[in-house]
Amino acid sequence: MEPAREDRPPDLVAALARARSPERPGPDTPAGGAVRAWPGPPTAFPKAGPEDVDVQVLLRLSLAASDGSGRLRPAPSAGALHPVDTELAVGAGCSLPPGRYGYDPLRHRVHRLGGQPDGTPPGVTARLSVTARRTVSHYGHRARPLLLLDTGHAAAALYLAARALGVSEPDVRLDGLAESPLAVVHIPPPDRRGPVHPAGSARVPAPSEGRPAPAELLARRSAPPPLPGAPSPAALSAVLTTAARAGAGDLRWCAAVGPPQPGLVKPAAGGATLRRYAAGEARPTLAAWAAGQAWIADAGAVVLAVGCPDHADAPHIRRAHLRAGFAVHLAHVTARRHGLAARPVGSWQQADLGAALGAAPGRDWVVHALALGTRHADEENIT
Incomplete structure (x- = not known):
């Protein structure tokens, strides 16, 4: 099936020039599904071992929706339209068995897509792409830069979640060389040994400049305007x-x-x-x-x-x-x-x-x- 016109790779130079112009978007169009429809039944998240990447907690802290509409998520998105789709390549040292998975952030579940790709490193690699139609539905010709910004926010949310789980150096690739995936985040097994205690536990680590706590990642939200008062x-x-x-x-x-x-x-x-x-x-x-x-x-x-x-x-x-x-x-x-x-x-x-x-x-x-x-x-x- 041919992809919808708004999801085809654009002439990005021309698209950005038009997005920067004073031209106003036209009327809203249908946004389509709030999440990508991954094939097959969902796969349950197994319990993580003490030396595994806990994929369930990683995704809960970074990308999972916390309301029924799917609009409220830890990573902000223009118009709360959330166009970013996440495919996971899982290697050794993860709570999930090795393989390829698609993530459904609305229901917080994964769908197994196939076996482990050749050369998959230990840990989990998140490949981020977009369904442009969601953002184009409201922003029209202004959507292209917003899709890229949203993807950068999603990559940062995964990075911070990995840091909260004890991974000292998640590998984030934002080189801009490919239209799909736009960004890749590799999260190796955590450096810190022992179980991770999710938000609400008395053993949640306190926030610090170097490493976030799970609770603060779940609490981050964009404040509604107005935003008066000069910061120090x-x-x-x-x-x-x-x-x-x-x-x-x-x-x-x-x-x-x-x-x-x-x-x-x-x-x-x-x-x-x-x-x-x-x-x-x-x-x-x-x-x-x-x-x-x-x-x-x-x-x-x-x-x-x-x-x-x-x-x-x-x-x-x-x-x-x-x-x-x-x-x-x-x-x-x-x-x-x-x-x-x-x-x-x-x-x-x-x-x-x-x-x-x-x-x-x-x-x-x-x-x-x-x-x-x-x-x-x-x-x-x-x-």
Whole structure:
């Protein structure tokens, strides 16, 4: 059967140029199924041994839906449409028997697709692709960059879940060379021995900057606007530094801040402090560029990933957007650890920040963002 038109590989250069234009999407179209229909009956998750990757817990902490509609998941998605599909190649040292599996995040179950591929390493390898129709149904021609950002967020969710399970260095590949899979995350058997205790257990490890706790991964959500209140310089520096380290290479990172000294700031050398490099109030312009989301003009701060010039080829476009999604996801977790409300912002039109600052046009586009605000300790009603 021929794939639906919206799921065929696009001319990504042309698609990005159109997504950045002021053209508005047309009416919504049917989104299709909320998850991919994997063949065959579901396979139960076996109990994990003390030296195995617990695939059931890994997926619960990263990709599983926690509501009946399938919209509420640990990894954010534009419009809560969740286009990312996950296929697993399972090797030795996993709770699942070796083989290929498709994951259903709505029902939190796997479907066995076949035997273990040749050369499968120990642990589990997640191959991330997209069903574009889900996002195209609402965002139309603006969907292509959002699909890539969503995939980067999903890769980061798997990375953080693996870290919570005691894996010191999950291997994340976001090279942008292939249209499918867009990203690959390999999770070897954990370095730490002994059972992992899921959220709710008294033995859950406490959060730290280096390794997340399962409970904090399950609790992460995008805060609803408005997001007022300026983050402290220390908190903003921590969020920016996390993003800059995770999304280095094709992207540059800065943040728009408001009074008393509105402007753009960057992490200073060493990342401990902030350096102001442009003066003036940028947040209203960002609100206009972000599909007219007026609340951004009053956000406490807006962290920006900038890059992906007009001359970028398809691998560059994929790589920059995948890394932006990955980095913003990690920065979001850092923001929550510093008591901040945060919301990713992925749709940007005419957002040529470099040209707005007087540089050559077409070189420094806003690729992704994380809006930040403060909240009191009892303000936990986020969705």
